[in-house]
Amino acid sequence: MGGAVQQSGERRARRGRRRGKHRRVMGEINITPFVDVMLVLLIIFMVATPLMTVGVPVELPKTAATALPAVEEEPLTITITAEGEVLLQKTPIARMELVAKLRAIAVERNDDKVFLRADGAVPYKDVAQIMGALNAGGFHNIGLVTDTGGPSLDGQN
Numbered sequence: 001m002g003g004a005v006q007q008s009g010e011r012r013a014r015r016g017r018r019r020g021k022h023r024r025v026m027g028e029i030n031i032t033p034f035v036d037v038m039l040v041l042l043i044i045f046m047v048a049t050p051l052m053t054v055g056v057p058v059e060l061p062k063t064a065a066t067a068l069p070a071v072e073e074e075p076l077t078i079t080i081t082a083e084g085e086v087l088l089q090k091t092p093i094a095r096m097e098l099v100a101k102l103r104a105i106a107v108e109r110n111d112d113k114v115f116l117r118a119d120g121a122v123p124y125k126d127v128a129q130i131m132g133a134l135n136a137g138g139f140h141n142i143g144l145v146t147d148t149g150g151p152s153l154d155g156q157n
Contacts, residue, residue, distance in 0.1 A: 061120040063146040075115050076105065080130060082119040102137025114139040
């Protein structure tokens with residue numbers, strides 16, 4: 001009878017060893033789900049980014065100028081609406097506060113580029129005053145935003 005007990009103990013030991021081989025800790029990480037999630041996020045951001053531009057309705061004048069090259073920072077945008085309201089990005093700002101706000105922003109930014117959007121109905125005097133405020137605020141690289149498809153003034157249309 002002692003032999004039978006010893007034999008069943010050996011079987012259990014062998015079975016235990018076999019189970020132990022299957023329960024080893026896996027030393028590798030499966031990154032396939034991580035890559036899948038990152039690709040989905042990349043696609044979402046690629047689709048959503050163009051929709052996040054400044055959305056103030058302004059009737060821009062049309063010119064023959066080409067588009068400016070892309071920049072690495074989000075561009076600072078000043079908008080003058082047809083009613084004469086001044087917006088910093090999408091936030092309305094009083095003209096008297098503009099220079100102080102621009103100086104504070106200029107300290108934090110690496111680039112002194114600013115885009116000025118003005119409705120075609122805005123008098124040139126108002127545009128020139130805002131350009132002077134931009135210059136006084138530390139922004140010397142001013143890009144005037146227009147729509148394409150306007151007259152080229154060289155007789156070609």
